[in-house]
């Protein structure tokens with residue numbers, strides 16, 4: 420479970436995240452949805468510990484992340500796998516090499532890396548492209564590599580920041596299917612940050628709607644999606 424309690428992050432006079440309290444249950448696909456500038460990325464960076472809030476606490480699986488020192492932070496960060504909009508893959512490495520690098524950085528011994536990387540690529544449906552260069556892949560396939568890389572360190576949470584925004588609707592649908600499958604097969608909590616309500620409606624069990632740094636609505640999808 421991820422629990423945000425009265426979290427605030429300011430940039431000068433602007434409260435990018437303004438007194439946000441949220442409970443994200445384990446094992447759900449949870450959406451954080453809002454317009455550009457609403458504070459979603461700032462919230463993502465706080466959950467991923469790339470940024471510390473000015474006040475409030477962030478508790479992941481019982482550990483208060485805001486209370487950790489630098490070394491513990493690094494370990495805690497591994498619990499959260501990040502998937503990015505622009506994929507952030509290394510073009511100089513093969514598809515499998517990108518996943519192996521994540522395992523290397525995570526301290527997995529060389530002898531195990533190849534098999535683990537292949538296992539992750541199989542899981543996301545591109546096991547047959549392990550030797551390809553990332554440039555040879557479509558956007559959707561590259562996104563799958565990004566997801567395999569994020570899963571490699573066996574995180575308990577997968578955090579996707581606008582990860583389908585650069586994809587066409589059909590590819591987006593297949594990636595959202597993949598998130599649902601990962602959630603069901605691995606029991607991972609999936610946090611989908613998006614400006615698209617349709618993404619939330621398609622893939623999420625629950626969601627929070629963010630406006631100007633504040634949560635204006637949150638809960639189960641069936642409760643928050645009301646027809647006007």
Ligand code: ADP
Nearest residue numbers: 430433435453454455456457458459460461462
């Ligand atoms: P979103 O991801 O919903 O588009 P962001 O979290 O990126 O929103 O931004 C929320 C607000 O905080 C915006 O007004 C943005 O300009 C501002 N902001 C984000 N990061 C910084 C920063 N590092 N310095 C100053 N302002 C920032």
Ligand code: ADP
Nearest residue numbers: 430454455456457458459460461464504580581
């Ligand atoms: P997003 O796709 O989340 O809207 P942006 O292009 O707004 O991303 O921001 C990209 C990066 O720039 C983020 O790391 C964000 O923190 C930073 N940023 C956004 N707004 C500002 C700002 N007003 N001043 C400084 N940095 C900012």
